[in-house]
Amino acid sequence: MKLRSLLLFGLILFSAMAVTAQPKEDSTKKYKQLEELFRLIKLEEACQVTVQQAADQLIAQNEALQSKRPEIESFYVKHLGFEYMKGVMGKLYLAQFSDSEIKELIRFYKTPAGKKFATASNTITAEAYKIYSSNLEANQKELQDLINQPNQ
Numbered sequence: 420m421k422l423r424s425l426l427l428f429g430l431i432l433f434s435a436m437a438v439t440a441q442p443k444e445d446s447t448k449k450y451k452q453l454e455e456l457f458r459l460i461k462l463e464e465a466c467q468v469t470v471q472q473a474a475d476q477l478i479a480q481n482e483a484l485q486s487k488r489p490e491i492e493s494f495y496v497k498h499l500g501f502e503y504m505k506g507v508m509g510k511l512y513l514a515q516f517s518d519s520e521i522k523e524l525i526r527f528y529k530t531p532a533g534k535k536f537a538t539a540s541n542t543i544t545a546e547a548y549k550i551y552s553s554n555l556e557a558n559q560k561e562l563q564d565l566i567n568q569p570n571q
Contacts, residue, residue: 449513449518449521450509452518452521452522452525453505453508453509453512453513453521454505455525456512456521456524456525456528457505457508459525459528459529459533459534459537460528460537460540461537461538461541462501462504462505462508463501464541465541465544466499466500466501466504467500467501468541468545469495469499469548470492470495470496470499470500471492472545472548472549472552473495473499474488474491474492474495476552477491478491480556
């Protein structure tokens with residue numbers, strides 16, 4: 420009787436392990452696909468550009484911070500860097516795209532047009548960010564005046 424109970428318990432435990440192993444295996448496969456996609460879209464490079472631009476913008480607003488550039492960059496790497504963003508982006512991609520769609524994206528980014536898009540989109544985004552920041556900085560007084568106006 421004890422042997423039968425032990426065998427039954429072992430069978431149940433083995434079944435439970437097999438059931439829980441499948442999602443982990445699927446999850447690992449999905450994250451491997453995302454790592455490949457992120458490599459193809461040059462997410463790490465985009466994060467490096469973002470960190471650099473954020474540090475540049477902060478220091479441009481206060482030149483005295485230039486002496487703290489390494490610490491500032493370290494802060495931005497921690498909060499905007501690739502290691503942080505790949506987790507964030509992974510969750511976002513998994514919520515928006517099915518496995519087959521992620522595979523299609525990988526196929527696209529391996530094509531010449533996909534490679535060009537990955538490179539150009541980072542450049543376009545970086546340039547747009549500079550223009551956006553410059554425009555906001557140039558019009559900061561207008562925003563401040565708007566904020567300071569009494570409510571009507």
